[in-house]
Amino acid sequence: MAKTTLLPDGGGLYLQLSTSGKADAAVSKSWVFRSAVGGKEHRIRLGAYPDPDVSLTKARELAGGHRMHCRNGTNPLEVKLQKGRDDERAARERQAAEALVAAHGTTFKDAAEKYIAGQEAGWSSAAYRAQWRQSLEDYVYPVFGDLPVADVTPKLVLQVLEPRWAKKTKTMKDLRGRIAKVLNFAAVKGYRPKGPNPAAWKDNLEVSLARPSKVTSVVNHPALPYAKVGAFMARLRKDPSFKARALEFIILCASRAGEVLGARWREIDLKARLWTIPAERMKMRKEHNVALSEAACAILQAIKGDKPPTRLRPVCAGVHQSGRPEGVQDRSPEARPSPSARHARGYSAWVQIVLPRLGFR
Numbered sequence: 001m002a003k004t005t006l007l008p009d010g011g012g013l014y015l016q017l018s019t020s021g022k023a024d025a026a027v028s029k030s031w032v033f034r035s036a037v038g039g040k041e042h043r044i045r046l047g048a049y050p051d052p053d054v055s056l057t058k059a060r061e062l063a064g065g066h067r068m069h070c071r072n073g074t075n076p077l078e079v080k081l082q083k084g085r086d087d088e089r090a091a092r093e094r095q096a097a098e099a100l101v102a103a104h105g106t107t108f109k110d111a112a113e114k115y116i117a118g119q120e121a122g123w124s125s126a127a128y129r130a131q132w133r134q135s136l137e138d139y140v141y142p143v144f145g146d147l148p149v150a151d152v153t154p155k156l157v158l159q160v161l162e163p164r165w166a167k168k169t170k171t172m173k174d175l176r177g178r179i180a181k182v183l184n185f186a187a188v189k190g191y192r193p194k195g196p197n198p199a200a201w202k203d204n205l206e207v208s209l210a211r212p213s214k215v216t217s218v219v220n221h222p223a224l225p226y227a228k229v230g231a232f233m234a235r236l237r238k239d240p241s242f243k244a245r246a247l248e249f250i251i252l253c254a255s256r257a258g259e260v261l262g263a264r265w266r267e268i269d270l271k272a273r274l275w276t277i278p279a280e281r282m283k284m285r286k287e288h289n290v291a292l293s294e295a296a297c298a299i300l301q302a303i304k305g306d307k308p309p310t311r312l313r314p315v316c317a318g319v320h321q322s323g324r325p326e327g328v329q330d331r332s333p334e335a336r337p338s339p340s341a342r343h344a345r346g347y348s349a350w351v352q353i354v355l356p357r358l359g360f361r
Helices: 056-071 076-103 108-122 126-145 153-165 170-191 228-239 242-253 257-261 294-304 339-343 343-356
Strands: 003-010 013-019 030-039 040-048 272-278 288-291
Touching: 003 056, 013 056, 030 056, 030 076, 040 056, 040 076, 056 076, 108 126, 108 170, 126 170, 153 170, 228 242, 242 257, 242 294, 257 288
Parallel strands: none
Antiparallel strands: 003 013, 013 030, 030 040, 272 288
């Protein structure tokens, strides 16, 4: 049975002897201060015995401090607990300040690369991943990419956005959001102080920049009137080019250009008339089944021919890997179109080449 013995020194100071009750158990010795507050006894451990840091003189000194609290009507145990909490908070604040000093060498570019590395696995589109890096390289890094991320201010963000806001509104709107995400990431990681985001729109950049919807209105891609679809498909099927077949397949399956361009024969089951697009190639990261019509199967059968293709071979091997027909070139960075226009380039390039050939303008 456990046993505790108290040897008094006076003034509430005791040497406490504790055993577990077992015959061969060692005796634990420690200095304690006993007090009664509100009719309830409290014991405050002052230190082990023997301990060079808590001698008898030191134990008496600590006990004297606790007696003073008792005379002042305060609970010495609560005072000790509050001091512990204050010390922990001060240590955290000191560590945060030290981390901020150490992180001052982290540049905006460093923080952006770390953010992208942590997030890009969840970005299904290769074009979207490329847009993230390219937009930062084109517009942000030349201005404050090499500056400590802790030093980025709204003025610097405006220096990037303001000159191009009227002419490249969509690109700059997306870029502002990317800068804001990097700065949020930097604050969470301790690379910059937590507080208002310099790239935030509300109550910040909205004061200096016009609302995007007021600068440029969203213009949808031209659509073919449904009454002309039949005539268009008839003319499209007369075009013998591979690009015409790819465009026809996109229309028949109501698929994205990237889904068709990335299709592999292993995804196609002509007997079941089913095209299974794996999750990693879908924007929503979910496997998608496309029922193939007779016309779609006929296109695939014509491409396949008599010899069975390898399962990894692209279905649209006759279209350039970039998603554009051969001969359609990229433009310089400053003349590059907006991300939405680049995203649609694979489809629009086919349209620009095939439709005029069929008599549509």
